Amino acid sequence: MNNNHAPKVERSTRQRAAIREAIxxxxRPLLAQEVLELAGLHVPRLGIATVYRNIKVMVEEGAIKQVLLPGENPRFELAGHDHHHHFQxxxxQKVFDIxxxxxxxxxxxxxxFKVESHDLTLYGRCKDC
Structure with missing residues (x-):
């Protein structure tokens, strides 16, 4: 039996778990670079391509979802939140849930006209700034 793929699956699972834990x-919604920085604390040598690859799978599986703000790169948060909005x-430039x-x-x-959904983003300064 060929076990060449076993370490890759284990590594992928460990990487995915670290990415989920970071988020x-x-x-709050994180940019892919922020995910890399936080998950990289638990998985040495984690690369941005691996983060994007795992995020793509996690979005497809419904574990996380994209947060899209005008003119910004996508951010990612855990799925399953009730309807909510964001503050940037x-x-x-950090984004927080409201x-x-x-x-x-x-x-x-x-x-x-009939409104079927809405998205609201507030802009200002966070408590740390």
């Missing part, structure tokens, strides 16, 4: 412990710090919603924004749409 979970951060408690103008100084450090777990509240102004609710019905349908009245902002032009007359006769």
């Amino acid at each position: 979970e412990q951060a408690g 710090c103008n100084a450090c 777990h509240s919603c102004p609710s019905d924004l349908g009245n902002l749409a032009p007359k006769g």
Whole structure:
């Protein structure tokens, strides 16, 4: 029996676990580079290509999801959050979850239009900046 793939699977699983843990412990959406920095503390020699490859698989599996802000690279957070919005710090560029919603924004749409979803991002300074 050929076991050439066993170390790769184990390594991939360990890398994926470190990536998931990094996103979970951060408690906020992370850029791939931020994921690399945090997960790299637990998995030496982790590379950005490996992070992107694992993130792609994790998004496809539904374990994490992309957070897309206009003009920004995608960030990633754990899936399963209830509906929420985001705050981006103008100084450090970090993005944080906002777990509240102004609710019905349908009245902002032009007359006769139907709002089916919405996304809201607040911009300012985080508590550390």
